Amino acid sequence: MKIVVTGYPGLLSSDLVPILTTAGHEVLPLTIADLDITQKEAVFSAIQRLKPHVLINCAGYTAVDQAEGEWEETFRVNTLGVHHLALACRRAGTVLCQISTDYVFDGRLGRPYQPWDAPNPLNVYGASKLAAERIIEGLLDRYYIVRTSSLYGKHGKNFVRTILDRAEQGRPLSIVCDQVMSPTWSVNLSQGILRLIESEMFGLYHLTDATEGGISWFEFGRTILKTAGLERKILPLNHCDLDRPAPRPIYSVLDIRYCTLVTGYRPLPFQEALKRFLT
Numbered sequence: 403m404k405i406v407v408t409g410y411p412g413l414l415s416s417d418l419v420p421i422l423t424t425a426g427h428e429v430l431p432l433t434i435a436d437l438d439i440t441q442k443e444a445v446f447s448a449i450q451r452l453k454p455h456v457l458i459n460c461a462g463y464t465a466v467d468q469a470e471g472e473w474e475e476t477f478r479v480n481t482l483g484v485h486h487l488a489l490a491c492r493r494a495g496t497v498l499c500q501i502s503t504d505y506v507f508d509g510r511l512g513r514p515y516q517p518w519d520a521p522n523p524l525n526v527y528g529a530s531k532l533a534a535e536r537i538i539e540g541l542l543d544r545y546y547i548v549r550t551s552s553l554y555g556k557h558g559k560n561f562v563r564t565i566l567d568r569a570e571q572g573r574p575l576s577i578v579c580d581q582v583m584s585p586t587w588s589v590n591l592s593q594g595i596l597r598l599i600e601s602e603m604f605g606l607y608h609l610t611d612a613t614e615g616g617i618s619w620f621e622f623g624r625t626i627l628k629t630a631g632l633e634r635k636i637l638p639l640n641h642c643d644l645d646r647p648a649p650r651p652i653y654s655v656l657d658i659r660y661c662t663l664v665t666g667y668r669p670l671p672f673q674e675a676l677k678r679f680l681t
Contacts, residue, residue: 404428405599406454406496408437408487409461413558414501418458418592425596430454434461439483449490456599458499459487462531466505469527470647480530481537488541497544499599504551504583506532509651514584514616516657517549517606525648535606546598547606548591551656552622555588555679561619562679565626569634579620579638582653584610587675597665607664608656611672616655622672629676 405422407415410431422429430452437448439461449457463469463479484500491498505528506521523529538545554560568575586609594609617625620638627634641650662668670678 403455403599404430404453406449406452406457407431408439408457408459409434411557412460413553413555413560414588414591415458415460416557417555417588418460418595421589421592421596425600439486440478442486442489445483445486446490446493449487449494449496453494454496456497456499457487457491458501458595458599459484460501462501464527466525466527466650467647469530470525473526476526476530477533480527481533484534485537488538488545491545492541497546497599497604498538498542499546499548499595500534500538502531502535502547502549503528504549504654504656505651506535506549507651507654509581509653512653514655514657515608517608517660524651527648539606544604546595546604548595548598549606549608549656550586550591551584551610551654553586553588553591557588561585561622562626562676565623566630566632569627569630569632574637575623575634576637576639577620577623578641578644579618580640580652581650582616582618582655583622584613584616584655584658585622585672585676586610587670587672587679589679590669590675594661594665594667594669597667598661601665603664607661608658609661610656610658610669611675612658612669613655613672616653617672625673625676629673630680 508522554562
């Protein structure tokens with residue numbers, strides 16, 4: 403297949419592109435200089451010219467706290483940009499694969515979220531991503547929406563890299579202990595996306611590392627240090643102790659079983675994924 407990947411190079415796309423290429427696909431990675439998805443005519447022109455079978459959108463505004471004060475810019479990139487992509491894909495007959503987030507949920511369910519559970523975002527970032535999902539569902543018959551969570555990898559800023567950097571610099575570590583999520587290694591996610599787009603089982607999916615019931619950020623931080631062979635004290639904090647503009651869900655673990663049922667792909671357990679990332 404000919405596959406266009408937007409938002410290159412980024413945390414996800416930098417791993418996704420070589421994985422798709424190794425699988426034998428013709429991959430066209432596009433930087434923001436190649437394609438700014440907020441520009442409608444540029445999007446339509448690029449998709450008509452390239453005529454990909456699949457477009458995987460890794461472009462997005464991901465500064466969750468900053469988004470609270472930048473509603474217009476957040477929705478311009480995360481919602482309007484996706485609206486442009488969806489319309490262009492519909493015209494060209496291209497399948498759209500959109501990367502979404504656990505932050506479409508409010509965290510009050512008390513169990514891992516399944517794809518069909520009702521969303522209720524608490525912050526601007528989550529609202530912008532949910533709006534994009536709804537636009538795709540309304541405009542397209544052939545699409546994949548892949549919700550993921552707490553992404554980390556060797557490219558770009560992420561929690562694992564931040565914890566390791568602070569520990570190696572001898573800086574104090576304070577981590578939230580009462581918010582539970584599913585960590586996701588970018589390679590795990592990329593392999594799952596590959597299996598999804600090859601399945602042609604269109605729809606909405608959850609895809610993270612395999613995590614039984616999730617893990618708190620505090621416990622994940624401890625696991626990172628232990629796996630890296632670093633001994634540092636971590637101060638546990640309640641989420642209410644942090645003065646962050648954007649509210650987060652207390653429990654946003656994603657249930658990935660349906661994605662596994664459809665694709666046969668079983669992501670690595672988070673402990674093994676972390677170990678492979680660090681070696």
